Amino acid sequence: MTIRALIVTDSALIRKFLSDILSQDPNLRVIGTAFNGKDSLEKIKKLRPDVVLLDNVMPIFDDLKTLARVMKECPTPVVMISAPGERAKEITLTAFEYGAVDVIKKPEGILSQRIPDIAEEICRKTRAAAKANLENLEFMRNRKLEKPDINKRKKLEYKAEQK
DSSP, rough: OOOOOOEEEEOHHHHHHHHHHHTTTEEHHHHHHHHHHHHHEEEHHHHOOOEEEESSSOOOOOOHHHHHHHHHHHHHHHHHEEEHHHHHHHHHHHHHTTOOOEEOOOOSSSSOOTTHHHHHHHHHHHHHHHHOOOOGGGGGGGOOOOOOOOHHHHHHHHHHHHH
């Protein structure tokens, strides 16, 4: 069975890079790409992918709003594409609370010698995500969307370290 994937990121370069990587795996097929959250919701409803790769920092319907709507309106396994930085890290952690099933690091230095390793990880995580059971995410359907608070999480981590 071929796993159908939708790639959602505002970066044309990353969309192309991820499409090329997934297309090399005989078990994966890219059925579409989207450039923002609003576009992705329309395509998810229309194309019904098995898995969505979702950028964690995007304009127009940001990542968490998009993820919350996906889980509410058309539950689909989502792998977050994480950009570097504290804000992106916090968004990714919150994304797990909203139902994301895994995370991949946004490829840096696309001409890197590590591309085969990066490609293997992306394909492996995409295949695994497609098998995720989302039935246990019923609680997500009525959850209120909250903005991630980086300082709050740091305070909690600091308190935990002090114990």
